[in-house]
Amino acid sequence: MGIVSEFKTFIARGNVIDLAVGVIIGGAFGTITKSLTDDIIMPVVAAIFGGVDFSSHFIRLGEIPATFKGNPASYADLKAAGVAMLGWGEFFTVFVNFVILAFIIFLMIKAINKMMPPEAPAAEATPEDVLLLREIRDSLKK
Structure with a gap:
């Protein structure tokens, strides 16, 4: 029973479930992108270059x-x-499909980054000499 409970714990982790959802959505997104390429963009490219x-x-x-x-x-x-x-x-055709997919993912990441709150600037590290001077000051106060 030990291995079964370990497996349940592994599957129940949020990152595994997130990965599964991402793979499923990615597969569906790939199908949409392929249709966009095959049914909309490539016919225009084919018309320009003279092939059906x-x-x-x-x-x-x-x-x-x-x-x-x-x-x-x-x-x-x-x-x-x-x-x-x-x-x-x-x-x-496959190359155009890849470029379209990469561009759409780029736009999605850009939109997600705009929705995220800005990160607080990281506090700058205090130089060693300032820390040492503060320790000396605190020791003198005592």
Whole structure:
């Protein structure tokens, strides 16, 4: 029973529960960010650069196998077949997704910092010579 009670104590700690909530909210936030990137931003970027699906931009490095059954212009089909490729369009999409996520987190942290009360300035440490002089003064008063 000792290990079970220790486990309950561990789980009941506030920081473990906070971490669990953060992971769940982070997962949901990641989904929202991915949708923002895939459904709103990347279509605009694709329209500017002339492509409908930005992830379809790649450079094929290897040969297509003779047994390949699929669309030779499809990044997903070629990737599934194991063809060597530079998927720069997919990388660009993931990179934009990361930048958006990082920027949104930056804005959230900035807003949270504005809501927090300002920290009181730390008291400066008293120099050693002043402390020594105070001790001498107090000793002389006695």
